[in-house]
Amino acid sequence: MASKSTMYAMYEAVQHEMRQRKDMTWIFELTPAVASNPGTPVINLEKEFGRTRVTNTGIDEMWMAGATLGAGLVGTTAVTYIPYQGSQIPFEIIQNHAGKLRYMSGGDSTMPVVFIIEISGQAAGFGGQHSDYEADSYFAHIPGVKVVIPSRPYDAKGMMASAIRDPNPVVYLFPQGLRQLSEEVPDEQFTVPLDKAAVRTTGNDLTIVGSGAGMTMVLEATDQLQKVGMKVEAIDLRSLKPIDTETLVKSVQKTKRLLTFDQSYYTLCPGAEVIARVAENVDGARYKRIAFPDAPPPASPEMFNWMRPNASHIVAAARKVVG
Amino acid sequence: MASAQSSADGPARTSLPSQTRRTLLKGFAAAGAAVSISSKIAWADGEIGYWAKDLPNEKLIDMYSTILRIRWFDRTLADKQLSDRSFRNLIHLYCGQEAVAAGVCAALNNKGPFEEIDVIFGTHRPTGHAIAKGVDMKKLAAEYNFKATGLNRGYAGEMHLADKSVGYIGADGIVGPAAVIASGAAFAFRARGSKQVAVVFGGDGTYATPAFHSSMNNAALLKLPFVYVVENNLYHQFAHYSYSSPQKDIAVAANTYRVPGWVVDGQDVTQVYNKMKDAVDRARAGEGPTLIEAKTYRYYAHWGAPGAEVGKLGSFGYDPQAITSWRPERELRDWLQRDPVDIARNTLISWGVIDQAKASAIDAAVKQEVKEAFEWEAQQPLCKPEDALKNVFVEGTVAARQFG
Numbered sequence: 001m002a003s004k005s006t007m008y009a010m011y012e013a014v015q016h017e018m019r020q021r022k023d024m025t026w027i028f029e030l031t032p033a034v035a036s037n038p039g040t041p042v043i044n045l046e047k048e049f050g051r052t053r054v055t056n057t058g059i060d061e062m063w064m065a066g067a068t069l070g071a072g073l074v075g076t077t078a079v080t081y082i083p084y085q086g087s088q089i090p091f092e093i094i095q096n097h098a099g100k101l102r103y104m105s106g107g108d109s110t111m112p113v114v115f116i117i118e119i120s121g122q123a124a125g126f127g128g129q130h131s132d133y134e135a136d137s138y139f140a141h142i143p144g145v146k147v148v149i150p151s152r153p154y155d156a157k158g159m160m161a162s163a164i165r166d167p168n169p170v171v172y173l174f175p176q177g178l179r180q181l182s183e184e185v186p187d188e189q190f191t192v193p194l195d196k197a198a199v200r201t202t203g204n205d206l207t208i209v210g211s212g213a214g215m216t217m218v219l220e221a222t223d224q225l226q227k228v229g230m231k232v233e234a235i236d237l238r239s240l241k242p243i244d245t246e247t248l249v250k251s252v253q254k255t256k257r258l259l260t261f262d263q264s265y266y267t268l269c270p271g272a273e274v275i276a277r278v279a280e281n282v283d284g285a286r287y288k289r290i291a292f293p294d295a296p297p298p299a300s301p302e303m304f305n306w307m308r309p310n311a312s313h314i315v316a317a318a319r320k321v322v323g
Numbered sequence: 324m325a326s327a328q329s330s331a332d333g334p335a336r337t338s339l340p341s342q343t344r345r346t347l348l349k350g351f352a353a354a355g356a357a358v359s360i361s362s363k364i365a366w367a368d369g370e371i372g373y374w375a376k377d378l379p380n381e382k383l384i385d386m387y388s389t390i391l392r393i394r395w396f397d398r399t400l401a402d403k404q405l406s407d408r409s410f411r412n413l414i415h416l417y418c419g420q421e422a423v424a425a426g427v428c429a430a431l432n433n434k435g436p437f438e439e440i441d442v443i444f445g446t447h448r449p450t451g452h453a454i455a456k457g458v459d460m461k462k463l464a465a466e467y468n469f470k471a472t473g474l475n476r477g478y479a480g481e482m483h484l485a486d487k488s489v490g491y492i493g494a495d496g497i498v499g500p501a502a503v504i505a506s507g508a509a510f511a512f513r514a515r516g517s518k519q520v521a522v523v524f525g526g527d528g529t530y531a532t533p534a535f536h537s538s539m540n541n542a543a544l545l546k547l548p549f550v551y552v553v554e555n556n557l558y559h560q561f562a563h564y565s566y567s568s569p570q571k572d573i574a575v576a577a578n579t580y581r582v583p584g585w586v587v588d589g590q591d592v593t594q595v596y597n598k599m600k601d602a603v604d605r606a607r608a609g610e611g612p613t614l615i616e617a618k619t620y621r622y623y624a625h626w627g628a629p630g631a632e633v634g635k636l637g638s639f640g641y642d643p644q645a646i647t648s649w650r651p652e653r654e655l656r657d658w659l660q661r662d663p664v665d666i667a668r669n670t671l672i673s674w675g676v677i678d679q680a681k682a683s684a685i686d687a688a689v690k691q692e693v694k695e696a697f698e699w700e701a702q703q704p705l706c707k708p709e710d711a712l713k714n715v716f717v718e719g720t721v722a723a724r725q726f727g
Contacts, residue, residue: 058531058567
């Protein structure tokens with residue numbers, strides 16, 4: 001047990017599985033297959049497993065995703081790390097192939113593959129193509145692909161272990177802004193289920209639902225609200241496909257108030273689905289959703305920081321819903 | 324000696340640096356005379372396609388000034404990132420590659436109505452392309468610092484710069500797509516019977532993308548007025564191009580599409596201009612696309628200025644992001660010996676276009692121009708937050724959703 005960053009914890013899971021599976025592959029491009037963390041050994045997948053299994057490609061995300069899928073179709077567990085600089089280029093491979101092949105083959109095809117899709121959304125200045133946080137909505141819409149998004153190092157490790165062991169294709173969204181976030185994570189391998197939301201705080205006044213990098217803001221706002229006496233139930237979705245409807249419904253049946261928080265664009269953001277599912281099952285509740293406006297992220301910090309949903313937006317909206 | 328004449332089926336042609344070339348030419352001329360072959364023929368062989376020699380002095384001086392503008396603009400960006408926190412910026416520096424953009428754009432029509440000028444699609448190492456195409460340096464500096472009066476009113480930042488007025492369709496933050504999009508511009512030019520040419524700049528990394536094949540294949544099939552300029556600076560992001568290309572010369576890939584593929588010395592602006600002029604002439608004549616691979620080098624890291632020092636050219640220090648493969652320091656020192664600024668200056672002096680004193684005066688004037696651009700930038704207003712909801716569509720604004 002040691003304090004580990006999200007990035008390191010995820011790589012620890014990968015390293016463990018690669019040691020167990022002698023044919024498992026890892027394809028990367030910009031993000032080196034290396035993770036270091038104070039007080040723990042450096043993980044270097046390339047060095048440990050060799051360049052035949054751990055391959056640095058050109059800037060060709062279509063190949064990275066396609067090759068990973070192809071490896072899976074012939075029985076190899078395969079993972080690729082698609083950096084946020086080209087994260088939507090492999091969409092066709094994931095949506096129209098990985099998501100449908102099992103079904104189209106009448107259950108014949110098996111794809112033990114993980115597409116790590118890095119999402120940004122954290123930094124002002126990068127402008128339109130390098131600071132979006134929209135991939136969660138896109139991938140969650142696809143049938144046949146499990147979509148998960150960790151919000152902390154412990155889940156990053158446990159969900160990666162589960163994703164690798166899962167016989168289905170998994171899109172593992174990795175919020176780039178969480179790379180350095182650290183907490184105590186066990187050294188031994190463990191799993192976190194791919195279909196369960198996590199209730200982070202319990203309360204009767206208001207349910208706040210978020211995921212991924214947004215959870216940092218949700219928990220910050222929850223903390224502020226708890227201090228002024230509001231009892232908040234903060235839920236981390238963790239899985240966007242499938243969505244853990246049961247946990248959400250149970251919570252809102254109790255609180256009767258639901259606030260969703262997303263960094264994704266407003267239209268069809270994960271919160272929209274959360275509200276729809278809850279509304280179908282809970283009578284008489286109040287709803288509100290916070291999301292990024294339906295506009296690409298601007299480069300200017302003055303515009304971007306005003307636009308990006310944050311903890312103070314949650315606090316203000318929570319007061320409106322509860323008040 | 325490689326001929327500058329193109330051949331659709333021939334192998335990639337290698338150009339020699341102009342100094343070497345001229346020395347060789349002199350040698351050939353002398354040899355020709357000795358064996359009673361007309362020295363005129365020997366000279367003529369070497370001179371075919373040496374279009375830069377036919378240019379008026381002002382044009383040559385303009386090419387040299389362009390190189391200097393890019394150099395001092397980027398060095399200012401590097402220095403500011405290292406020392407001036409009031410200047411907020413993300414930078415992918417073009418230093419070392421200036422002769423490529425300057426030579427390519429010098430062969431294009433950059434002034435006139437948008438419907439008539441040639442267009443370029445650049446990369447997110449954009450200052451070279453922007454400045455060479457004619458983008459105003461003041462507005463450029465302001466955009467880098469996300470000002471409301473910047474080139475793109477603060478929406479773009481570095482990686483999405485665009486200026487239609489000079490035919491700079493824009494930078495691209497993603498590697499690959501620009502090539503197919505640029506071929507679409509060429510497609511439109513052909514469809515409307517225009518003599519315009521569409522050019523895409525792409526790094527060596529673009530060779531590995533599906534867009535490379537798609538753009539070249541379709542441009543060849545449809546004989547589009549399209550020029551693909553590969554700026555091979557040896558590294559895509561942090562990896563050597565041998566990770567992504569089985570070819571030593573990416574230009575040989577043109578053979579696959581039965582179009583010319585030329586290797587050119589990207590450090591020598593006259594060589595780049597010569598080949599680009601051939602490519603543009605081909606495109607305007609309806610003969611189809613050309614692939615030009617400019618061998619060049621970037622003096623700084625993939626992005627930012629890690630390991631660089633204020634006032635000193637190049638990044639020699641450690642770059643924490645370059646784990647898998649990184650350039651040896653000697654490689655950088657080696658390339659600095661063939662600096663595009665020096666080569667352009669020496670060429671112009673040896674041709675009698677300018678003398679050393681004039682060269683120094685040009686340098687001082689450009690430095691002043693760059694200084695004034697950044698001084699102007701510092702006075703410009705910041706963006707209004709609410710403006711973030713504009714420009715999504717031609718009309719109207721979108722709703723704020725961040726407040727719930």
